[in-house]
Amino acid sequence: MSYSRIPRRPDVTTLELVGGAEALAIELHSYDDQWPDIYLDHRRRITDALAGSDVEIEHIGSTAVPGLAAKPIIDIVVAVDDITAEEDYLDGLLAAGYELRVREPRHRLVRTPARDVHVHLYERHDPAIDEYLLLRDHLRSDANDRALYESTKRSLLSERWDDMNDYADAKTDVILAIKARARAAREQ
Template structure:
């Protein structure tokens, strides 16, 4: 029997980008094995700062996929019991050296001052958190989808983008198609 969780307070209803939209140079580099080491250091910092409040800590994004070219930014997914209970995690992450960048419904993002790591905080069971892992795992195991995703990113980087969010939004169609194939593969494997 599952117990329905009640958030401590209503979540935010709008997206707040702390510091406003910032244009950054976007580029890809070949996969670097040191990204796994950088992730491990962020995981250590996050777990030390949050203790049991960090229910799950996972390396996500392109730097988590061996063989995939990526923007050299480590993406980390942290799940917490209640996204509205910022007192359980936000001040602790700031004290560990991360800066608050985004506060939006169901998602908080902190990043390093060097802009080389993005820590995505979401609630346990959030379908978007599960999608991050589904997408990562598909790219780790499917050569064709990994190559498609890299080609898409390279083609998009030939354009000028107002910010990283616009670039990310432009990948939506391909990302959605890859996730659909991943879900179908998971369903098929479960049916065996």
Template sequence: MDAPQGSRRRRRADVTEIELVGGIERRELHLAEHDPAWAGWFADHEARIRGALGDTALAVEHIGSTSVTGLAAKPILDILVTVADITADEDYVDPLVTAGYVLRVREPGHRLVRTEQRDVHVHILETGDPAAIDYLLLRDHLRADHADRRLYEDTKRELVTRDWSDMNAYAYAKTEIIESIKARARARTDASPDPSV
């Protein structure tokens, strides 16, 4: 069982501001049909990340729409890496930069590095962080629930037709539907029989 975040031993206080390296970026958004090659693409980056971080990477997970078979997605791979101490940037940001990734975001509880081509986003969170848990909850629910997978895809298809000032604005626009899907996922998880019984 993970220790509550407040009781963790950290090297220093976490950052309190959002640092967006390179500032706001305008990008053209489009969806691609699910590509089975995305799983292999993830495997390549998982090996690269594990090679750079070793035991510092407590978990490396394929998340986001490219991780869900049958779901159309922006052809951008999202990866979740969990670490023991988010404040110990030198343990994971520096090695990932050396491995060819570029720092994009440093904010409370979260760091993001990406490829220079901007087609792979690596999200770093502390193990046990509710955001990390939610990434996996959403992924697993969308893999299992056809109706919510269709609802999410239809929402994304509508949103990519709009003009967005940057990727963050597009991501924010999906928040309401994502929260409703996660609520159903939690209800479903809570209703599942306890495997220890």
């Protein structure tokens, strides 16, 4: 699917990282059966904050994969009608207690002050959403790739990361390989 939606107004053209780079200690935790409940609590919080808006909300990332060790951060993706119309979603999310962390082309990220929930906002039909769901669904069903992904994350923990984005970038090759297998499996 190609991304052809034209925003109603120009989007931002650069990355704005509110608060700058953040050094952090990354720890993997064994899968926690409470993660789906935390997601559901935040799903309700987001739905209430965006009452009247037509949004799609999904639990993504490692905490959405039963049995997979993860950083204890619940990742959520929200599809909105127009990412450039921040007044339709950002004010409500900020009023609900989330803080703006990232504003970049086609993507916004808000998070809890405790940094334990990240809400990624994209425009409806953005291919990034499909990519998140492809990886999540494949890891849920393929034990070998789930183990590979976890071992990759564990090996990266031996390094120091000045920013979570650098850690995420270091996993890119493995994620791309897993998604290629997921696409191939989907076509069978």
